[in-house]
Amino acid sequence: MMKVKMQRTLACILLFILIAVTAGCSSPASSPPEEEINGTGAAGEVDESDKEADTEAEATEATEVSPKAREIEQVLMGQLAPLPEFNNNEKIGVLIITLANPFWVSMKEGYEEAGAELGVDVTVMAAPTEGDTKSQLETLEAMVARDYDAIIASPIEPFNLVPGVVKANKKGIKVINLGPPISTEALEEEGGWLDGRITVNYEDQGAMAAEYIVEKLGPDGGKVAIIQGIPGAGQSEGRTLGAQRVFEEAPNVEIVSIQPGNWDRNTAYNIASNILQAHPDIKGIFCCNDVMALAAADALEAAGKREGVVILGVDFISEAHEAIKEGKLDGSIAYSVKIYTKAALILALKTIQGHDIPEEVFSPLALVSKENVAEFEGWE
Amino acid sequence: MEKSKDKIIKISAKNSLPQLLLIFVLLGMALFLSLASPFFLTWENLRNILDHSSLYIILALGMTFVIASGGIDLSVGAVAALSGVCMAVAMKGGLGVGASILIGLAVGAATGTLNGAVISFLKINPFIVTLGFMSLWRGLSLIITGGIPIYGFPRGFTWWGSGHIGPLNPPILLAALLGLFAAILLNMSRFGYYTLALGGNEEALRRSGVSIHLYKNLVYMLCGVTAALGGLVVTARLNTAEPLAGWMLELDSIAAVVLGGTSMNGGRGSIAGTLIACLLLGTLRNGLVILSIPSYYQQLLIGLIILLAVIFAEVRSRKKISGSKPNSR
Numbered sequence: 001m002m003k004v005k006m007q008r009t010l011a012c013i014l015l016f017i018l019i020a021v022t023a024g025c026s027s028p029a030s031s032p033p034e035e036e037i038n039g040t041g042a043a044g045e046v047d048e049s050d051k052e053a054d055t056e057a058e059a060t061e062a063t064e065v066s067p068k069a070r071e072i073e074q075v076l077m078g079q080l081a082p083l084p085e086f087n088n089n090e091k092i093g094v095l096i097i098t099l100a101n102p103f104w105v106s107m108k109e110g111y112e113e114a115g116a117e118l119g120v121d122v123t124v125m126a127a128p129t130e131g132d133t134k135s136q137l138e139t140l141e142a143m144v145a146r147d148y149d150a151i152i153a154s155p156i157e158p159f160n161l162v163p164g165v166v167k168a169n170k171k172g173i174k175v176i177n178l179g180p181p182i183s184t185e186a187l188e189e190e191g192g193w194l195d196g197r198i199t200v201n202y203e204d205q206g207a208m209a210a211e212y213i214v215e216k217l218g219p220d221g222g223k224v225a226i227i228q229g230i231p232g233a234g235q236s237e238g239r240t241l242g243a244q245r246v247f248e249e250a251p252n253v254e255i256v257s258i259q260p261g262n263w264d265r266n267t268a269y270n271i272a273s274n275i276l277q278a279h280p281d282i283k284g285i286f287c288c289n290d291v292m293a294l295a296a297a298d299a300l301e302a303a304g305k306r307e308g309v310v311i312l313g314v315d316f317i318s319e320a321h322e323a324i325k326e327g328k329l330d331g332s333i334a335y336s337v338k339i340y341t342k343a344a345l346i347l348a349l350k351t352i353q354g355h356d357i358p359e360e361v362f363s364p365l366a367l368v369s370k371e372n373v374a375e376f377e378g379w380e
Numbered sequence: 381m382e383k384s385k386d387k388i389i390k391i392s393a394k395n396s397l398p399q400l401l402l403i404f405v406l407l408g409m410a411l412f413l414s415l416a417s418p419f420f421l422t423w424e425n426l427r428n429i430l431d432h433s434s435l436y437i438i439l440a441l442g443m444t445f446v447i448a449s450g451g452i453d454l455s456v457g458a459v460a461a462l463s464g465v466c467m468a469v470a471m472k473g474g475l476g477v478g479a480s481i482l483i484g485l486a487v488g489a490a491t492g493t494l495n496g497a498v499i500s501f502l503k504i505n506p507f508i509v510t511l512g513f514m515s516l517w518r519g520l521s522l523i524i525t526g527g528i529p530i531y532g533f534p535r536g537f538t539w540w541g542s543g544h545i546g547p548l549n550p551p552i553l554l555a556a557l558l559g560l561f562a563a564i565l566l567n568m569s570r571f572g573y574y575t576l577a578l579g580g581n582e583e584a585l586r587r588s589g590v591s592i593h594l595y596k597n598l599v600y601m602l603c604g605v606t607a608a609l610g611g612l613v614v615t616a617r618l619n620t621a622e623p624l625a626g627w628m629l630e631l632d633s634i635a636a637v638v639l640g641g642t643s644m645n646g647g648r649g650s651i652a653g654t655l656i657a658c659l660l661l662g663t664l665r666n667g668l669v670i671l672s673i674p675s676y677y678q679q680l681l682i683g684l685i686i687l688l689a690v691i692f693a694e695v696r697s698r699k700k701i702s703g704s705k706p707n708s709r
Contacts, residue, residue, distance in 0.1 A: 099675055123672045128679055131627045134614060135665070138432045142669035145425040159531055159620035163542055186531060186619060190542075230624070231527025260527065 066378045072364045073339045079361050084349040087119030092348050093148040094124040095140050097156055097180075101130060101263065103289065103315045103337075110341035110380070111152075118345055123148075130263055131230060133160035140164030150174035150195075150348040157233055158183035166192035174351040178344045180234035195351045198344050198361040202238025203245075205333045206286065208367050209312040210246035212331055213284040214253055216310045221252025222283030225275045227261040227268050227296060229288040236260075239288045239314060256282070261292045268292035272299035284310040290320035290332055297328050316368055316379070324373045331369035338380040339363065398641040398693055399653045406660045413667040420670050427547070433662030434555035435613050437655060440633040440640075441562045442606030444654045447637050448566070449599045450579035450646025451506040453495060457629035458517035459604055460611035461622065463487045465521045467537075467612065468530040468621030477536040485608045491517060492604020496597035514630065521623040530621040541617030551613045558606070563651040575599055579646020635682070636661055639689045643697070660685075 077083075094111050096104045108124045115122030125143060127136035133156045143151060144167045151173055155161040161182055168175050174195040187193055213224060224247055229236030240258065247253050256279050261268035268287060272295065275282060287293035293313025300306040306328075313320055316334030323329035340363045350357050368376055413420040439456050446453045467484035471477065495513055499506045540550050566572035574595045577585040586592050610629070615621045638644055639660070640653025661682060668678045 125669060125672065126675045128675045129628070131624055133618070133622060133625070133627075134435070137618070138428070138665065139669050139675075141428050141432070142425070142666050145422060145428060146419045146670065157529060157620075157622065159529060159618050160622075162619065163617060183531070189532070190619070231522070232529055232622070232624075237528075 066376050068366055068375050069336050069339065069379055072336055072366065075364050076339055076343050076361070079358060080343060080346050080350070082355070083346065084353045084355060086349070088349075089119060089121055090149045090349060090352055091121045091123075091147060092345060093143045093146065093151045094122060095136070095143060095151060095153040095161075096124060096126045097136070097154055098128070098130045098132075099126045100128075101291065102317050102319065103291075106317065106337050107341060110337040111345070113338070114342035114345050117342070118349070120345055120349065122345070127156065130156065133157060137161055137164050141167060144168045144171060144173060148173055149352045150176060152176045152178050152344050152348055153182065154179040155182050156180070156230075159186050162186045162190060162192065165194070166190045169193060174348060176344060176348045176351065178340075196347045196357050196361075197359070198340070198347055198363065200335050200340075200363045200365060202235050203242035204365060205314050206239035206242025206244070206288075207246050208242075208365060209239075209286050209314060209331070209333050210243035212367055212369060213286060213310045213312060214246060214250040216330070217250075217253065217283050219252070221250065221254070223254050223256045223279050223281055224284040224286065225257040225259070225279070225282060226255065227259055227271055227285065227287040227292050229261065229263045229292075231260045233263075235314075236263075236288050239286075243286045253284075261287065261295075263289055263291065265291050265295040268295040269299045272296035273303060276300060276303055276305055280305070282309060285312075287311070287313045289313055290315045290317045290329075293329055293332070294319060294323060297323065301328075316376075321368075321373070321376065321379070324368060324370055327370060331367060334366045334368050334376065334379065335363045336380060396650075396652070398689075398696070399650055399656060401692075402640065402653060402656045402660060402689075406656060406663060409660070409663055409667065413663070413670065417667075417670045420667065423547070425666065425670065427549075427552075429659070429662050429666045430552045431549060432666065433658045434551035435610055435629075436632055436636055436658040436662065437555040438551075438558055438606055438613060439610040439629060440636040440654045440658055441558050441651065442603035443630075443633045443637045444562065444640070444642050444649050444651060445566065445572075445575050445599050446506075446603045447634070447642050447644060448579050448646060448649025449575045449596065450582065451499065451596070451599070452510065452634065452644075453492075453600065453603050453607075454507065454510040454630045454634075455491065455495060455513040455517060456603065456607040456610070456633060457626035458514045458521070459488055459491045459607040460614060460626035460629060461521045461624065462491065462517040462611070463608035464611035464615035464621040464625055465524050465530065465623060467615060468533065469524060471533055471537065472530060477534055480537070481540075481612060484612060485605055488604040488606075488608020488611070489601050490604070492601040492607070493597055495604065496600030499600065500593045500596035518623070525621070525623045527623060529623070531619065533616070533619055538616050538619050541613055541615070541619075551617070554609065554613065558609070559651060559655050566649055566651050571595070571598065576647055576649060579643070579648070581647070632661070635686050639686055641693060643693075 096107055098104055099108065111122050111124050125139050127139060136156055137160050140153060140161055141164045144164060151168055153161055153175060158181055165175050165182060165187060169192045176196040177194050178198050182194060184194060226240055226243055228240050244255065247255050257275050259271045261271055272285065285296050287296055290313035293311050297306065297311050300309055310330045312331045313329065314333045316332040320329055320332045324331060343361065347357060347361060419425060443453060443456065463484040466487045467480045470480035470483045495510055498504055498509045543550050545553055574585065574590055578595060582592060614625050636657040637654050640650055640657035642649040642653065664682060665678060
């Protein structure tokens with residue numbers, strides 16, 4: 001009896017230590033909760049300047065900003081003039097799709113760096129997985145319960161964040177939609193609205209990639225395939241549509257397969273090998289993101305059929321950058337994460353400070369291929 | 381015969397200690413979060429937790445019966461999606477809200493009964509059967525919708541997800557009422573008694589002249605209906621029927637049921653435990669967001685807590701069995 005009791009107490013203590021320790025361990029990674037109770041205390045500022053010092057160190061390491069990046073930044077900042085006041089320490093919460101995808105991890109880093117640069121307190125949260133629409137909404141709702149001045153949200157699909165955005169509207173928190181669209185129609189119906197939207201044109205991304213594939217195939221054309229993301233997701237549908245249009249218009253080019261790869265490396269790998277089985281004479285594969293494009297390249301390589309097939313992805317993640325240099329991947333569609341996230345924060349600041357903003361801001365795009373990959377050295 | 385029934389009762393004897401411990405952990409966590417963040421202990425946030433937990437509760441209640449009967453149902457997430465899609469298609473086809481909801485619930489009941497029938501009549505392992513149906517229903521939802529969410533329903537329908545009843549909302553009240561109903565059903569009715577007996581000693585139950593097939597089917601049917609109710613809540617809340625709704629929801633609800641003290645081997649089940657476990661997981665998820673802890677840690681922590689709780693419960697029950705009857709095993 002005594003033993004059982006001892007065990008019970010031990011288990012209790014263990015659980016508590018576990019909760020306390022993990023909470024304690026992980027809070028330095030984000031903003032420690034204690035500081036928030038004391039308001040924006042000295043500790044918070046030290047934290048900020050630390051971050052700034054870090055980014056400065058990184059910046060000196062990679063002083064060479066690619067010429068392409070500079071060009072694109074100027075185009076985008078032109079859309080955002082006049083610029084808001086910086087260093088006011090506004091609190092901006094960011095909800096991204098997932099931290100289990102390298103693209104969104106680089107977006108998170110982009111936000112944090114841009115936040116340090118602009119003097120904004122940025123917290124980035126995410127859904128546990130790319131398909132978990134409900135958890136993402138719950139995360140947004142919990143964020144609304146906090147004291148952010150603005151929230152920048154990228155939804156998994158057009159409708160899943162709608163109730164959370166309405167709650168933010170009611171509480172007076174500005175909402176900026178970045179990337180995949182939140183349905184404004186659905187929002188209106190619930191009495192909600194978006195304070196701003198920044199995005200890339202997904203159809204253009206698909207079209208640009210497809211145009212490159214068509215160009216490479218030459219006048220003889222050939223069979224092509226498209227590997228989509230999650231069916232119904234905005235980026236996936238847009239990119240597919242853009243690519244599909246270009247392929248259909250091109251003479252002698254035939255789309256033999258459009259398959260959902262769910263943004264997943266393994267799924268895309270299997271699809272690519274299946275396509276190859278069914279159509280050994282495949283000439284081009286467009287994948288709706290780089291992770292899947294890399295998987296498709298691997299699958300073809302494993303089958304010994306990589307030669308003569310043009311494979312393009314979208315996002316230009318660093319792994320894709322390396323792969324294009326090595327010739328493993330033929331190309332990708334880039335938009336600078338660094339500029340994109342910075343523009344989103346500036347847009348949020350403008351709404352907080354009461355500026356008028358354009359209804360929709362587009363982040364400029366660039367096609368990266370082995371011909372021009374050298375110009376993208378230092379691209380972020 | 382009487383003896384075997386006695387034995388069943390003994391095995392299934394309620395023991396509320398693990399549940400008390402869960403409450404203790406829940407309160408401790410709430411206390412910690414209240415101290416750590418000024419945003420935790422606000423009505424807005426607490427209502428969020430209840431709202432978010434309600435879906436888990438609705439699904440986990442049906443799952444409690446299935447697991448207590450010694451089975452498992454991996455298809456609940458897919459059934460939630462399928463029934464939501466069916467409701468949506470019915471409404472878009474011009475049917476009324478009430479009729480559409482009934483159709484959705486009927487779909488849930490039918491899928492549950494199908495699970496039960498294959499498991500009991502063909503005597504196939506429930507894990508495999510429900511795994512198969514999980515994929516089947518998910519595929520069917522994707523086919524019906526063509527992968528594109530169906531959006532925009534009448535107010536009378538969305539009320540089920542985002543309406544207001546006083547300070548609360550329909551999902552919370554639905555979860556509470558279902559919880560009450562399930563507690564009475566499991567602890568006070570013949571159905572509940574047989575459910576536990578199915579998990580405790582199926583052979584003994586069969587020999588005492590009870591129709592195993594009937595009760596197994598009923599248990600899975602109940603689980604199908606709660607899954608459909610979950611589908612109703614999630615579809616109404618998002619005003620969208622998604623073919624991918626309820627993704628991984630089966631694992632969340634199984635985790636909550638086991639955390640609540642229901643035995644994976646069957647024969648022991650606790651509705652109160654399931655309710656508290658759902659609230660505990662809901663509070664944990666919410667607290668981690670409130671503290672701005674990255675999502676990586678959320679999964680890690682939830683996994684750790686479930687493992688610790690299950691290990692604790694298992695060690696305790698082994699001690700008990702070997703302690704009370706040294707020679708019984």
